[in-house]
Amino acid sequence: MQVHCSTDIVAFREILIAWGKEHFRPFPWRFTESPYHILLSEVMLHRTQAIQVVPVYTKFIERYPDIRALAAVNGEELHQVLSSLGLRWRIDLILDMVAGLMSRFDGEVPSEKRDLLSLPGVSDYIASAVRCFAWNLPEALVDTNAVRIAGRLFGLEVKDSSRRNRRFREIIREMVDPVRPREYNYALLDLANQVCEKKKPRCVECPVFGYCKNGALSISKKVLEIQACDSI
Ligand code: SF4
Incomplete structure (x- = not known):
């Protein structure tokens, strides 16, 4: 059959x-429906093994539990934290993404696909994953x-x-x-x-x-x- x-x-x-x-597989980002946490996990998971992302994601979310906490830090501090977590190449991407969320979406992750896709670094896969895992929408990954x-x-x-x-x-x-x-x-x-x-x-x-x-x-x-x- x-x-x-x-x-x-x-x-x-x-x-x-x-x-x-x-x-x-009980990864920490699978126990949340926070669109911000899920968006960050998907950015971190891009071309990286999930097991390697676990400690980085956990520390990052502890330090910056929401978008406003992340937007409040200055670029230099964020560079230091992200570099120490091995996220060097994603620093500018995350900074631009947060700036976009603050300026255009009032500090919230949007649920519309076209809005998600308008954010720096958000691919079709990441937008679909956020919609599926945060809002349980029927998205193909x-x-x-x-x-x-x-x-x-x-x-x-x-x-x-x-x-x-x-x-x-x-x-x-x-x-x-x-x-x-x-x-x-x-x-x-x-x-x-x-x-x-x-x-x-x-x-x-x-x-x-x-x-x-x-x-x-x-x-x-x-x-x-x-x-x-x-x-x-
Ligand atoms: S889905 Fe993959 S593992 Fe399962 S039967 Fe098909 S080829 Fe084999």
Whole structure:
């Protein structure tokens, strides 16, 4: 069975979300609905391993618990704090973002996508992640993880350009659970990290292998290998 009709998609989401609850990675930014905290975590997570972000994020939020606290510090102090946390390349970005939030949004993170995208350093992925995790809105998080899983589920070739490909974007968007987008997207991220890994997907352990073209192929290949071994 592959995901190709609405009944399959509903079942796929159910299985993925149930698995996600059991395998939830408890990062600190997953226990807040503060748009500011979530926005900062997403900026920090860009091209950085989540495990490395944990201590940096925790210290940063302790020191600057809200946008006004961050806006009140002078640039020099912020440079010192962010450099000591290893966030050197994100300093100007964060400063510009806070300035934009203060001047145009009265110190609040906006929930409209176009407003989020108007902030310095906010990509389509970051804007969608903030909307999904802060407000539980049904946003598709199109990154290399989601593209890799979609490609494997549907047997589609994945290229560097696939993140911008309309078909991939539509598939990823259609699969998001409209009622529990936050739980769905956390589960998908955790599946990509723990099971459907880039180099070696662990299809035999995968909760959704029955819905996956690649999974079905890799498992039947394994069966053939076992049969070949048995017959030697
Ligand atoms: S069955 Fe394998 S390839 Fe398919 S989603 Fe699961 S781990 Fe990924």
